[in-house]
Amino acid sequence: MTTSRASELVPVLEQEIVTGELKPGTRLDETLLAERFGVSRTPVREALTHLAAAGLVVIRPRRGAIVATISIRDLMNMFEVMANLEGVCARLAARRITPEERPALKAAFEACDALVGTDRYDDYYEGNLTLHNLIYQASHNAYLEKQTRELRRRLSPHRRLQVRIPGRLIKSSEEHGAIVRAILDGNSDLAERLTRDHVTIQGERFTDFLSTLPPHYVQASA
Structure with a gap:
């Protein structure tokens, strides 16, 4: 209780x-x-x-x-590490995913994709979390999975806000679809690159991300 x-x-x-x-x-x-x-x-x-x-x-x-005081620099450093950890998970998943895991990964993507065009942001985030967790598991590397989950937990409040950025759900689902296809096709190089790009915050996504943060984050990074 x-x-x-x-x-x-x-x-x-x-x-x-x-x-x-x-x-x-x-x-x-x-x-x-x-x-x-x-x-x-x-x-x-x-x-x-x-x-x-x-x-x-x-x-x-x-x-x-x-x-705590959290600076934008700290956040970006964590996202950089997160992108690489998740990229390795996807690379290994493309090589190691089992026949039993394949339908679950596909179903998780379809569940997320069905929420595109709605305002069910929290539901999408939970579905997104399920999808990424299945990729971690499919890596069949318990240590990597543990480290990735721990950093993911630290970034979860900020990643939750990201899905509310206008147009992000559509783009996120498109990226998920490409990642899942690469994993199921066994294309480890492509799966790693797509996943790393999916998590990395740069260019326009960096500007969009800044727009979700309150002013004290900007001040803390100065």
């Missing part, structure tokens, strides 16, 4: 931090948060620990938690 309640708090606090409603340096008092959400301090503490693992909160011994 405690873990369940904590999981309900995490997306709310994530959103408030990423959008700047809770600014860097803001103290996150466990007692006040418990009162606000009508829970005990235990699920609040679990939620803050989760946010700390995602780099959104800093927990200071004997002084409590505060909202």
Whole structure:
């Protein structure tokens, strides 16, 4: 029950931090948060620990938690590493995907693609997460999968915002389709390149990404 309640708090606090409603340096008092959400301090503490693992909160011994300062440079560095990790996952998946895994990957793509043209952004994001997780699994490299998932978790609040950029769902689904085809065709070089490009933020996508960030991110990078 405690873990369940904590999981309900995490997306709310994530959103408030990423959008700047809770600014860097803001103290996150466990007692006040418990009162606000009508829970005990235990699920609040679990939620803050989760946010700390995602780099959104800093927990200071004997002084409590505060909202972390995240610079654009830090974000871009993480996305750069993420793109390469996911690219390797896709390369290995193209070589190692099993007959049993192939239908699930295709079905995950089709489920995402069916949401294009709707405003079901959160549903698309969850479907997108399922698709990428299946690619990680198909790499059949447990260490790589673990590292990729951990960094993905740190970037999830920002990737969730990306799907709300106008026109991004259509483009994202087109990219997913090409990636899935490359994996199912066993084209490892193409699968890696397409996946890396899919995750990398550059050019117009960089400008679009900046538009989703509140002003304090820009200030923190100066």
